[in-house]
Amino acid sequence: MGLNHRTAPVAIRERYAVSEGLARVVNEKIAAHSRLLEGAVVSTCNRTEIVAVADSVESGEEVLSHLFEEVIGDGSAGREHFYVYRNREAVEHLFRVASSMDSMVLGETQILGQVKRAYALAAMSGSCGGILSRLFHRAFRAAKRVRAETGLGSTSVSVARVGVQLASEIFESFADKRLALVGAGEIAEAALHAFREAGLRSIVVINRTLEAAVRLAEPLSAQAAPLSRLEDEIDIADIVVTSVACDQPLVSAPLVERSMRRRQQRPLLIIDLGLPRNAEPLIKQIDDAYLYDIDDLDQVAQRGRESRRAALVPAEAILALELEQFERWHAGRRAVPTIRTLLERTRKLARAEAERTLARLPDTSPETREAIERMADTIVAKLLHRPLDQLRNEAADQGPAYYAETVREIFGLEEEED
Amino acid sequence: MTELLHILASLVYAAVAVDGLLSRRRGIAPSSVGWLLAIGVTLHGVGFVALHAHEPLIPLDSFPAALSLIGWLVPTSYLYALRIAHVRGVGHWVATAAALVTATAAIGLLLHDPLAPAAAGGGRWSHAHVLLSTLGFSLLALTSLAGLAYLTKKRALKRNQTARFGLPSLESLDRMEHVTLGLGFSLLSLGVLTGFFWGQSRGISPWTHHSSWLIIAWAIYLIPVGMRVLRHQHGDRPARIVVIGFGFLAFSYIGIRLLGMDT
Numbered sequence: 318m319g320l321n322h323r324t325a326p327v328a329i330r331e332r333y334a335v336s337e338g339l340a341r342v343v344n345e346k347i348a349a350h351s352r353l354l355e356g357a358v359v360s361t362c363n364r365t366e367i368v369a370v371a372d373s374v375e376s377g378e379e380v381l382s383h384l385f386e387e388v389i390g391d392g393s394a395g396r397e398h399f400y401v402y403r404n405r406e407a408v409e410h411l412f413r414v415a416s417s418m419d420s421m422v423l424g425e426t427q428i429l430g431q432v433k434r435a436y437a438l439a440a441m442s443g444s445c446g447g448i449l450s451r452l453f454h455r456a457f458r459a460a461k462r463v464r465a466e467t468g469l470g471s472t473s474v475s476v477a478r479v480g481v482q483l484a485s486e487i488f489e490s491f492a493d494k495r496l497a498l499v500g501a502g503e504i505a506e507a508a509l510h511a512f513r514e515a516g517l518r519s520i521v522v523i524n525r526t527l528e529a530a531v532r533l534a535e536p537l538s539a540q541a542a543p544l545s546r547l548e549d550e551i552d553i554a555d556i557v558v559t560s561v562a563c564d565q566p567l568v569s570a571p572l573v574e575r576s577m578r579r580r581q582q583r584p585l586l587i588i589d590l591g592l593p594r595n596a597e598p599l600i601k602q603i604d605d606a607y608l609y610d611i612d613d614l615d616q617v618a619q620r621g622r623e624s625r626r627a628a629l630v631p632a633e634a635i636l637a638l639e640l641e642q643f644e645r646w647h648a649g650r651r652a653v654p655t656i657r658t659l660l661e662r663t664r665k666l667a668r669a670e671a672e673r674t675l676a677r678l679p680d681t682s683p684e685t686r687e688a689i690e691r692m693a694d695t696i697v698a699k700l701l702h703r704p705l706d707q708l709r710n711e712a713a714d715q716g717p718a719y720y721a722e723t724v725r726e727i728f729g730l731e732e733e734e735d
Numbered sequence: 736m737t738e739l740l741h742i743l744a745s746l747v748y749a750a751v752a753v754d755g756l757l758s759r760r761r762g763i764a765p766s767s768v769g770w771l772l773a774i775g776v777t778l779h780g781v782g783f784v785a786l787h788a789h790e791p792l793i794p795l796d797s798f799p800a801a802l803s804l805i806g807w808l809v810p811t812s813y814l815y816a817l818r819i820a821h822v823r824g825v826g827h828w829v830a831t832a833a834a835l836v837t838a839t840a841a842i843g844l845l846l847h848d849p850l851a852p853a854a855a856g857g858g859r860w861s862h863a864h865v866l867l868s869t870l871g872f873s874l875l876a877l878t879s880l881a882g883l884a885y886l887t888k889k890r891a892l893k894r895n896q897t898a899r900f901g902l903p904s905l906e907s908l909d910r911m912e913h914v915t916l917g918l919g920f921s922l923l924s925l926g927v928l929t930g931f932f933w934g935q936s937r938g939i940s941p942w943t944h945h946s947s948w949l950i951i952a953w954a955i956y957l958i959p960v961g962m963r964v965l966r967h968q969h970g971d972r973p974a975r976i977v978v979i980g981f982g983f984l985a986f987s988y989i990g991i992r993l994l995g996m997d998t
Binding site: 485486487488489490581582583584601604605607609613616617 | 969970
């Protein structure tokens with residue numbers, strides 16, 4: 318369940334943006350909830366989603382709705398802003414998100430890192446179990462294959478590059494321009510690289526913690542400045558890119574108005590990649606100041622999307638294959654109780670026999686004891702290897718469970734469970 | 736021969752204009768604008784030279800000849816601007832203007848110049864006046880085109896109308912406006928001066944309808960020149976004034992002739 322750039326405008330999305338701290342809180346609530354088995358919050362500048370495993374679809378949706386309205390957001394989003402994918406659709410959706418096929422900029426490279434980070438946070442909070450771990454890893458694998466094997470990965474695209482494209486609508490050349498990057502995170506880094514590649518040389522990184530700004534700026538010969546210098550830097554900058562996590566806009570309309578008076582009609586381009594937004598929307602009304610937020614970039618990105626659409630066909634084929642493999646694995650989990658019981662019982666028998674044999678050999682060295690115990694385990698594993706494979710395949714094919722019933726009957730597993 | 740070359744040139748300009756329009760609809764960059772315009776300019780140039788092959792002096796004050804010169808100078812100046820200001824994207828606008836002007840010149844030539852006023856005497860001042868002011872007019876036509884494109888682009892950027900993002904960057908358009916305004920205004924000023932001397936040499940009043948409107952246009956152009964040179968102002972304010980200024984300038988050349996105000 319979630320909301321993204323297609324279902325909700327930035328003004329709504331920013332009220333449901335999830336910081337890392339909040340993601341931990343939500344993940345912990347999921348882990349503690351009795352009706353959710355597993356769950357993870359995925360939050361980027363274009364989406365906030367919860368991927369969850371529930372004991373039933375209905376109760377899962379109910380709990381997730383509650384989390385969205387009471388914990389994540391302020392209840393301002395309507396039902397029409399949310400989407401819900403169930404079962405196979407949900408798996409496919411996560412694969413599409415990780416592969417950047419659901420992104421604003423088709424083929425962008427940042428999303429995989431953001432999904433990996435979301436998984437890591439959930440794993441740390443203990444809200445990810447066996448199913449989601451497998452699902453996320455399959456999604457990472459699918460994303461890597463899409464990048465490596467299709468045209469989607471042939472060119473490096475990102476939201477920052479769309480920003481460069483937008484800047485070239487205003488400026489003829491970047492050689493004599495100055496860029497002020499507000500923020501020192503991943504997006505700022507991508508913007509720094511994108512503008513550098515476009516020929517921009519004069520760059521300053523502005524951040525609350527100067528150390529982080531220096532860390533980003535120094536390797537690329539850019540300057541670093543504290544947030545207190547924001548207004549001075551805007552005065553001399555031609556392009557400002559903001560990507561800061563903040564509750565209130567950092568770049569206000571009065572600040573830009575003051576700056577424009579000092580600039581003598583020199584245009585100022587502000588690209589706001591933050592969520593919640595970092596720049597006040599009123600700036601759009603100021604003459605010679607051009608403000609674009611993440612939704613505005615979506616429209617610019619549409620133009621480049623057509624050229625990469627052809628690469629979607631092989632990418633879809635990869636996703637279909639990965640989806641099928643995940644479904645087989647998931648269906649194969651039906652056989653898990655039988656396999657587990659069978660393994661436990663046969664290992665127990667083998668160990669007992671090994672113990673009995675060793676009891677008759679009092680002078681046996683510890684090495685020999687260990688070798689005999691290992692031999693007993695190996696015999697069990699080798700004997701059961703093919704039968705267990707058959708059980709898994711039968712379950713994955715989702716047909717009638719003949720093998721499973723036969724195994725349970727001939728080994729008397731149900732009697733033992735009873 | 737001359738008429739045929741003018742017709743061919745206007746067809747080539749029209750082809751560039753149509754290609755530009757179709758390309759914009761398909762969302763792709765127009766192909767070979769520069770080369771096609773260069774072919775049109777060459778054909779047109781040969782036609783213009785042929786026009787004057789039979790005359791002892793170039794009759795630049797004949798209406799079709801003046802139009803032909805303007806029609807040739809507009810795309811030529813654009814090809815020059817293409818090199819200095821990377822102003823791709825307005826080629827089809829330039830071609831549309833050139834096609835209309837050249838086609839009108841061709842029709843004028845075919846109809847034996849019915850719109851042409853009687854040449855008000857010849858002489859060096861006359862030729863210097865017509866040549867300089869026509870050159871100035873052509874460059875200022877480009878200035879107004881750049882100004883108009885600037886205002887359109889700025890509006891599109893402000894409203895995030897991506898369909899109009901195909902125009903050159905704001906900075907390119909502003910630079911094109913700046914360069915052509917400086918050169919065009921200087922030539923127009925010389926054209927006004929030589930026109931005054933021409934009138935003096937003929938002993939006629941300098942205050943004809945044509946010269947009065949020309950002076951008004953020249954005075955209007957003084958404002959953006961002052962804004963740019965003295966106050967280093969760029970952007971939409973000078974752009975608006977150059978568009979208005981060209982309205983007066985075009986009227987002083989074409990409007991009063993079409994309305995028969997000067998004889």
